[in-house]
Amino acid sequence: HKGYGIALVIDVLTGVLMGAEYGPHITAMYGDYDKPRKLASTMIAIDPETYAGFDHFIDKMDAMVDDLHAQPPAPGFDRVLVPGEIEWQNEKYNREHGVPVLETIYEYLKS
Numbered sequence: 001h002k003g004y005g006i007a008l009v010i011d012v013l014t015g016v017l018m019g020a021e022y023g024p025h026i027t028a029m030y031g032d033y034d035k036p037r038k039l040a041s042t043m044i045a046i047d048p049e050t051y052a053g054f055d056h057f058i059d060k061m062d063a064m065v066d067d068l069h070a071q072p073p074a075p076g077f078d079r080v081l082v083p084g085e086i087e088w089q090n091e092k093y094n095r096e097h098g099v100p101v102l103e104t105i106y107e108y109l110k111s
Helices: 002-016 054-069 085-097 103-110
Strands: none
16 A cells, blocks of 8 residues: 555656646657657655754664665575665775776777
8 A cells, every 4th residue: 555655646746746647647658759758857855954863864774774684685686775775886886996888888989
């Protein structure tokens, strides 16, 4: 039930509220490229300091990530990841070792 509620709220915020389409009325992503998709975006900014405070928020988020990492992974996986974790790891690696570039792209850029 929670997933349905979250999906409904997202459709309201990004479709109905913004005057765009929602749910089954959104044009398919692939196929008729000449037909407008009538999509919208919604940005929401929340200041944690307004609520329990920024430090408390960070502490609780760290604890939540630790709790998620402590869960047993699904079959075929070695660990549980949080959204964005792979990208954060890649960014850290790239900052330390440089951004990998395919040889063909490197040669093209040199020319």
